[in-house]
Amino acid sequence: MITLLVTMSAPAAAQERPRPLATQLGEIVAQAEFDTLSEAVRQRLRLTIIDNLASLAAATPHHCDDPFIARLRSRGGAPEAWVPGCGFRLPSEDAAAAIAYLIHANETDDSDFRAELRASPPIFGAALAASQANRTDGHTFAAALATGYSVQGALAAAYGPLQPRFMTSGIWGAPGAASASATAFGLNAEETAAAITLSASAAAGPFQYFYDQSEDKRIIIARAARSGVEAAWLARAGERGAASMLEGRAGLYAALDPERALALDTQNIIDTAARLDGPLYIYPKFFSASSSIIPFLEAIAPMWAERGLGADDVAQFTLSAEPAWARVLADKIINFEPPTSAIGAQINFSFVVALYMTRGSARPQDYADATLADPAILDLARRAQFEELPVGGGTRLDITLHSGEVIRIEPNRIDPRAPAPEAIFLRERKFEQLTERLSTRDRAALRRLGEQALETRSMLDWSRQVDRILR
Structure with a gap:
């Protein structure tokens, strides 16, 4: 009786496992x-x-x-x-x-x-x-x-x-x-x-x-x-x-x-x-706020100061964004609820934007209990609206003034593919x-x-x- 021994070798690609x-x-x-x-x-x-x-x-x-x-x-x-x-x-x-x-x-x-x-x-x-x-x-x-x-x-x-x-x-x-x-x-x-x-x-x-x-x-x-x-x-x-x-x-x-x-x-x-x-x-x-909100504040700030605008000038503001944003923000904007804590306020788009329009700042000390209950801020936040754009439609904030003028704000986005700007002046102001x-x-x-x-x-x-x- 003859016994055949067959040796099978796996393909080289199958033998090689990438290192973890x-x-x-x-x-x-x-x-x-x-x-x-x-x-x-x-x-x-x-x-x-x-x-x-x-x-x-x-x-x-x-x-x-x-x-x-x-x-x-x-x-x-x-x-x-x-x-x-x-x-x-x-x-x-x-x-x-x-x-x-x-x-x-x-x-x-x-x-x-x-x-x-x-x-x-x-x-x-x-x-x-x-x-x-x-x-x-x-x-x-x-x-x-x-x-x-x-x-x-x-x-x-x-x-x-x-x-x-x-x-x-x-x-x-x-x-x-x-x-x-x-x-x-x-x-x-x-x-x-x-x-x-x-x-x-x-x-x-x-x-x-x-x-x-x-x-x-x-x-x-x-x-x-x-x-x-x-x-x-x-x-x-x-x-x-x-x-x-x-x-x-x-x-x-x-x-x-x-x-x-x-x-x-x-x-x-x-x-x-x-x-x-x-x-x-x-x-x-x-600013003391969620990073998704800050690019809007950075765009609003110079214009707000230059024109001397305040909350009394604003009739409403509308965030227009793609579906990815809608899944996160739409309901919180449309059905605004007053924040119950400082951190809840800092991550609430409507509240932070209304806070800045009212007081011209969004620093840690701006989120005191009295601020969270400020009727002027809450009233303006409730007037925020959301518009869903098609995919590729971008993101913008339209501020409608009582005069009928609409100010369109494009967020100040940082290119994630490149090193971030040093922003020395802004860093120094933040430190102070x-x-x-x-x-x-x-x-x-x-x-x-x-x-x-x-x-x-x-x-x-x-x-x-x-x-x-x-x-």
């Missing part, structure tokens, strides 16, 4: 150093640090005792990192959450328009807390910020905005924060990949807060920062996550949209992250407005700390100095 996305990102992040950052990125980081210090200055007098932060503080633990402006230290993952919460508390943070990200809260919070915990210097802090912004932006840009289903920063802020923390901790490529996958499994943030005008929006961002630092600690201790947690058949992209996940261009994600230029795409908010409670001396000292952050020898000492100034 997190593995490749881990290699990029692990190799990042201050010396690899371009001068343009370093300069943008200095500006972004100053912006975030201003947001902390405006938030800490009012939000350090909020229930979320009070709960973090009550749990105790190793005092690894300062929460600047609150006067106490927390375990690094809790400090990251608190810092992220505070930066976003007044809707004065910033955006990465490649995917409508609230970019800084999870990244800055994680990078600063992890850098303090690992006793690193300003160079390492800068590299941590760069890797965090770059990975977060690359992952998010591959999919685009997740609204109105999820808060984009709640999803991609977690692996971005893990990347920043991994750099601050000095993790190797394998550990960094593990941190990214472990944090991605904690990504979350349903968009329902927008419709219910609830304040858990801040907590979603805070949890993203916290999970990133926690994942880095776990990865350093040897914990490992699912290697294909990002792009796998049941990974994060597939959970968001299985059809789109099949066409995911992972090489483009890698190439984008490898440039380490994420900070160049960060654009500050220059958000730090107006500080003395001239303390304001100058705070700015100086921001300018010198990348050269500091100890981020722990630097954070303590910021804390003293803000208190």
